[in-house]
Amino acid sequence: MTATSVPSQSAGTVTEPAKRPYGLLRHSFALAGRSLIKVRRTPEGLAHAVLIPVIFLVMFVYLFGGAVSGNTKNYLQFIFPAALVMTVIISGIMITGVSLNADIRTGVFERFRSLPIGRSAPLIGSVLGDLIRYVISLVTVFAFGYLLGFRVETGFLQALAAGALTVFFGFCLSWGYVLAGVVSRDAAGVQGIVTLTMFPLAFGTNMVAPTDTLPGWLQAWVKINPASHAMEACRGLLLGGPVAGPVMRTLLWSVGLLAFFMPLAVRAYRRRT
C-alpha cells in the first residue's frame, strides 16, 4: 500500500489541509533534525563511534607499526586513510541499525505512521541525521590523526574529496543496517548482524597490511570487499597514488549498495506496519 499518489474523490464536507510540494524531502529533513537533537542530548553513541577507531588507530600504530613498516610514523601514514573509512563503517553500522530498531518500536514511530507523510520519510530522516554524525566523527578522527603526526601529502581539495567519498560510502552502506534494524525483532538481533559483518568489512581489507602480504583466500575477499576500495581511494586522495580507479570502484559499490538495500529497507518498513 503506497501512500504517494491519491486519486481525488468527489469533494467531501471535510476540510483537508492544503498540500505543499517536496513533501518527502521536507519531512525527511524535519525528521533528520529530530535525530540530530537526539544525538546532541545523548552524545554517548557518538562518543563510541569516535573512540573505537581512535583506539584501533593507537593500538595498530604503536603495536604493529614498528614490525610492519619499520617505524610508527610511516605506518601511521599508511593506516590513517583506512582508519577514516573504518570510522564511518563503525558509526554507520553500530549506531544506525541499533538505534533505528529501538526507535521503530517506540510509540513515536506509530505516530509517524499515522501522519500524512511518505512511508520512507522516517527512514530517510534517520539516515540523513547519521550523515551529520559521520562528518562529526570524521573531523574528530582527522584531528586526532594530525595530533599523532599524520600529514596529508596531497592538498586540501583532495582531503575534502576523501572525506566526502567516505561519508557517501558510509551513507550507502548504512542502508544495509537500516534493513537489519527494521527486520530484527530487537536490538540484540541487530547487534548480532553488526558483530558478524563488522569484522570482515572493516578488517578484511588492506587497512592493516598490504594486500600482497595476505594468504590467497583472504586476498580474494579483500579485492571484493567494498571497504578495501574505499580505503584505497582514500589513500590515493590523501597520500597520492592511483585515484581514478579506486574512487570509481568505491562509487559503483556505494551506488550498488544503496540501490540494493534502500528499496528492501523501505519495503520491510512498510510491511512492518
Add this chain to the structure above:
Amino acid sequence: MRYGFQAEALVKRFGTNTALNGVDFAARPGTVLSVLGPNGAGKTTAVRILATLLRPDSGTAMVGGVDVVRQPARVRRLIGIAGQDTSVDEDLTGTENLVLIGRLLDLRKAEATARATELLERFELTEAAGRRVGTYSGGMRRRLDLAASMIGRPSVIFLDEPTTGLDPAKREEVWRMIRTMAGDGTTVLLTTQYLEEADTLSDDIVVLGQGKVIANGSPDELKQIVGGQAIQVRVADLAQASEAAAILGSVAGHVPDQIGPGVLTVPVVGDSAFTEVVRQLAAANIAVTELSLRLPSLDEVFFTLTGRHTAEPEREQEVAA
C-alpha cells in the same frame, strides 16, 4: 447520513486469534463515541484500523466518508491519534515534539511554532515546554500526547485508553481536556475500560467483548440495561450485616449481594435511594466504614450483558503496538 467515522462488519484475525469478529459502529460528526471493553476485547485493533495503521481482513472502515484502506493518505490528513503508549519523543522537549509534528503536517515553521505554543498553553504545559519529555510525569505526557494529536486540527481524533494507568486526579484532568477537544466540533473515538469514563465523556457507548459489539446506545440507555447506579455499604460491625442488608433490600427492592465480609451492594433506581439508605442506617444505629453510590464496574456491566465476567477470556491478548 455522513458519519464522523464508521466501521462496518470489521474482521481482523491475528493467526488463530480473532481480534474483531464483525464489528459495526458509527459516530455522528462532532460527537464522542466510547468503545468500552476489557483487555483483549479488540478496542485497540479497531482504533488501529480506523487510523490506517492496520488493514482489516474484511469489512470497511471510513473516516469522514473516506475509506481507510483505499485512501489511507487522505484519511491521515483528517485524523489525530493519541495512544496507550504515549507517542511523544522522550529526548525532545514538549515544544520540539509539537513543532516536529506540525512540520510533518506541512505547517510552515512559524505556524508550527505558534500552534505548539497555543496547544501547550491549552494543555497547561507552558511551564514544561522547554523541558525534555523524559522528565515529565505520566499525566503531563498524556496531555502532551493529546496536544500532539490536535496539531493538524483534525476532524476526527482517536484516543486509545487515554487515562489508563493515571491516578484519579490526573484522570479528571485528562477528562477536562478531552471535553474541550470535543467542544471544538471534533468527532472523538475514545476507548476505555471504565464505564464511568465512558459515561462522563460520551454521547454514545459501544460495549465490545471478544471482538463483538455486545451492546450500544447512549450512556443513559446503557445504564438502564445494566441497572444504573449501585449502592455499596461496608458495615463496621459484622454482626449488623444482616440488619444493613434488610435496609438496603427494602429501599432498593432487591436482595443485596454480599461481595465480601460485611460488604453489600445493590443496584438502585432514582435519586433519593442513597439519602434514604443513609437515613435508615443512621436511624438503626449501624456504623459503616464505607458507603458509596457508584456506577457498575466494567465487570458488572459484562456480567449483566453476557453472563460472563471480563476476566474469563484471558488467553485473548490484545495486540498493542
